[in-house]
Amino acid sequence: NAGVTQTPKFRILKIGQSMTLQCTQDMNHNYMYWYRQDPGMGLKLIYYSVGAGITDKGEVPNGYNVSRSTTEDFPLRLELAAPSQTSVYFCASSYLADRASYEQYFGPGTRLTVT
Amino acid sequence: KNQVEQSPQSLIILEGKNCTLQCNYTVSPFSNLRWYKQDTGRGPVSLTIMTFSENTKSNGRYTATLDADTKQSSLHITASQLSDSASYICVVIGAGGGNKLTFGTGTQLKVEL
Numbered sequence A: 001n002a003g004v005t006q007t008p009k010f011r012i013l014k015i016g017q018s019m020t021l022q023c024t025q026d027m028n029h030n031y032m033y034w035y036r037q038d039p040g041m042g043l044k045l046i047y048y049s050v051g052a053g054i055t056d057k058g059e060v061p062n063g064y065n066v067s068r069s070t071t072e073d074f075p076l077r078l079e080l081a082a083p084s085q086t087s088v089y090f091c092a093s094s095y096l097a098d099r100a101s102y103e104q105y106f107g108p109g110t111r112l113t114v115t
Numbered sequence B: 001k002n003q004v005e006q007s008p009q010s011l012i013i014l015e016g017k018n019c020t021l022q023c024n025y026t027v028s029p030f031s032n033l034r035w036y037k038q039d040t041g042r043g044p045v046s047l048t049i050m051t052f053s054e055n056t057k058s059n060g061r062y063t064a065t066l067d068a069d070t071k072q073s074s075l076h077i078t079a080s081q082l083s084d085s086a087s088y089i090c091v092v093i094g095a096g097g098g099n100k101l102t103f104g105t106g107t108q109l110k111v112e113l
Helices: none
Strands: A004-007 A010-013 A019-025 A031-037 A044-051 A054-057 A064-066 A076-078 A087-094 A110-114 B004-007 B010-014 B019-025 B030-038 B045-051 B056-059 B062-067 B072-077 B086-094 B101-103 B107-112
Touching (some): A019 A087, A044 A064, B019 B086, B030 B062
Antiparallel strands (some): A019 A076, A064 A076, B019 B072, B030 B086, B086 B107
């Protein structure tokens, strides 16, 4: 298994541009998540999905959109990039088989700079 | 507000020495707590996970403890190696849903020769 893969690894955007961060998992996990990690801060949940066709907002969803058309893919869309969105973005997935244990597997991250 | 606080913020130790990292949380109700290791430029990788009924959990040279009464956890690293240099993140999962994760800001550990 490749696990959770993310593309691109790095990206520089100009203010107002848009882009899609790709995330794919091959573990047949139901749950998928998008986080952002700012320097010196804990990971913050942007959006999550409990299965294909179902998405919900996390703690910091403003400025982002997601879709989940398949179990494997969970792209994150930035429509009008702003400097405040400069961050490292992590995608994660988990298989909710046990309510007491939510093992999440993380991708390698996408480092985004908006100038 | 649910919070997870870690200390120290950063730590430098010599190879072969032991160290202990601390995590205090206010998340309630509580389901489980886990420690992640995050190498520079990589995603977090799970080290241990403990439910409220567990006091200790080991994974090789890593031993995590949990006191659910005082809402404190620690991660003890034994006989440190250069490859232990990383950020160690404490994550607390609230009861009732898989999306209720609260992340600490991490302890940056550097192991030197």
